[in-house]
Amino acid sequence: MRTDQPLPPVGGLRPDVHTGKVALVTGGGTGIGRATALDLAAGGASVVICGRRPEPLAEAAKEIEALGGSCVTLSADIREESHVTTVVDRALDAFGRIDVLVNNAGGQFSAPAEEISPGGWRAVHRLAVEATWAMTREVARRAMIPRRSGAVFFIAFSPRRGIPGFAHAASARAAVENLAAGLSLEWSRYGIRTVCVAPGTIATGGLDDHYTPEDRERWERSVPLGRLGRPEDVSGLISFLASPQGSYITGTTVVVDGGADAWGAGHPVPDVPHHLTTPDSSPNKDNP
Numbered sequence: 001m002r003t004d005q006p007l008p009p010v011g012g013l014r015p016d017v018h019t020g021k022v023a024l025v026t027g028g029g030t031g032i033g034r035a036t037a038l039d040l041a042a043g044g045a046s047v048v049i050c051g052r053r054p055e056p057l058a059e060a061a062k063e064i065e066a067l068g069g070s071c072v073t074l075s076a077d078i079r080e081e082s083h084v085t086t087v088v089d090r091a092l093d094a095f096g097r098i099d100v101l102v103n104n105a106g107g108q109f110s111a112p113a114e115e116i117s118p119g120g121w122r123a124v125h126r127l128a129v130e131a132t133w134a135m136t137r138e139v140a141r142r143a144m145i146p147r148r149s150g151a152v153f154f155i156a157f158s159p160r161r162g163i164p165g166f167a168h169a170a171s172a173r174a175a176v177e178n179l180a181a182g183l184s185l186e187w188s189r190y191g192i193r194t195v196c197v198a199p200g201t202i203a204t205g206g207l208d209d210h211y212t213p214e215d216r217e218r219w220e221r222s223v224p225l226g227r228l229g230r231p232e233d234v235s236g237l238i239s240f241l242a243s244p245q246g247s248y249i250t251g252t253t254v255v256v257d258g259g260a261d262a263w264g265a266g267h268p269v270p271d272v273p274h275h276l277t278t279p280d281s282s283p284n285k286d287n288p
């Protein structure tokens with residue numbers, strides 16, 4: 001199967017599986033977030049999508065409305081706490097509840113670890129960890145804890161370990177995996193499920209814009225199933241996890257990666273000069 005063949009929304013789920021639910025998807029105008037918003041809407045959910053740029057949000061809303069769904073779009077930078085509050089205000093004004101939160105907005109740049117400045121590190125963690133927590137906390141306190149129900153999704157990375165060039169991003173996503181696990185211990189008592197989804201490399205516009213065709217080919221070669229993922233491979237999983245069929249799943253990470261996590265960051269291993277790996281050639285061998 002080719003990566004560029006989209007899957008129909010809803011997949012094998014019933015078309016009314018999310019009827020009556022309200023879902024908030026951060027970064028819902030593009031890529032995985034857009035596919036997730038479409039899948040949830042195709043299952044009957046009303047959706048709220050946010051992102052910084054209004055244009056992709058408007059495009060996604062048009063597609064959702066063409067499916068017969070309801071969609072509210074909000075232009076917001078979720079790194080700003082006041083924007084997080086406004087997004088939740090507007091979602092509650094529009095629909096009165098939020099049942100599903102998909103913390104999808106995220107991003108990074110690829111750089112050797114030693115070249116990531118403190119500011120660059122902070123930029124990545126601020127979005128993937130701090131903004132995600134701010135949104136989760138706001139939605140939980142105002143919409144989910146009072147109703148004693150909800151499902152919160154987080155997005156991590158596969159492989160679930162160090163990835164060359166992504167020291168900041170892989171560590172941020174590890175934090176988010178741990179957050180999903182820890183929150184399940186505290187919030188199961190409120191009927192809130194917290195699940196992390198770890199996609200492998202997924203063919204999105206974001207991937208095309210920020211990485212080279214060589215990166216993409218290298219990643220593709222490290223996938224046992226032999227192709228990159230489609231946004232719908234991830235969104236279909238989230239839609240299932242949000243459905244009643246997923247209601248016993250919480251506090252864990254579900255990997256959707258064509259087998260990439262089973263293999264690792266690819267073959268061959270990152271280049272390490274020979275003299276650093278042979279014990280008798282240490283520059284400090286006389287003074288260890």
Ligand SMILES: CCCCCCC/C=C/C(=O)SCCNC(=O)CCNC(=O)[C@H](O)C(C)(C)COP(=O)(O)OP(=O)(O)OC[C@H]1O[C@@H](n2cnc3c(N)ncnc32)[C@H](O)[C@@H]1OP(=O)(O)O
Pocket residue numbers: 106107108109110111115116117118119120121123124127157158159163200201206207210219222264265266
């Ligand atoms: C084997 C499997 C491999 C798996 C691969 C996983 C593939 C994952 C793919 C995806 O996630 S695709 C989604 C793609 N979308 C993005 O990644 C978004 C692109 N990135 C950004 O939008 C931004 O980089 C950011 C991370 C969100 C930061 O945005 P911000 O507006 O805060 O940045 P700035 O204000 O411009 O800079 C802040 C800080 O960061 C430093 N910096 C920014 N870019 C770079 C860079 N390319 N290289 C080095 N440093 C960078 C910048 O210099 C600033 O630092 P200081 O100057 O303050 O020190």
Ligand SMILES: NC(=O)C1=CN([C@@H]2O[C@H](COP(=O)(O)OP(=O)(O)OC[C@H]3O[C@@H](n4cnc5c(N)ncnc54)[C@H](OP(=O)(O)O)[C@@H]3O)[C@@H](O)[C@H]2O)C=CC1
Pocket residue numbers: 026027028029030031032033050051052053054056076077078079104105106107108127155156157158198199200201202203204205206207
């Ligand atoms: N594609 C891949 O291979 C993988 C992706 N992921 C993660 O999945 C998520 C979606 O990725 P993908 O669809 O590929 O990428 P995109 O770049 O298409 O999606 C990122 C979305 O987040 C929004 N966003 C970014 N920063 C902010 C912000 N500060 N406030 C609000 N919205 C923001 C963007 O909109 P705007 O720019 O308008 O704000 C955009 O819609 C990301 O977290 C990504 O890191 C994880 C593993 C692999």
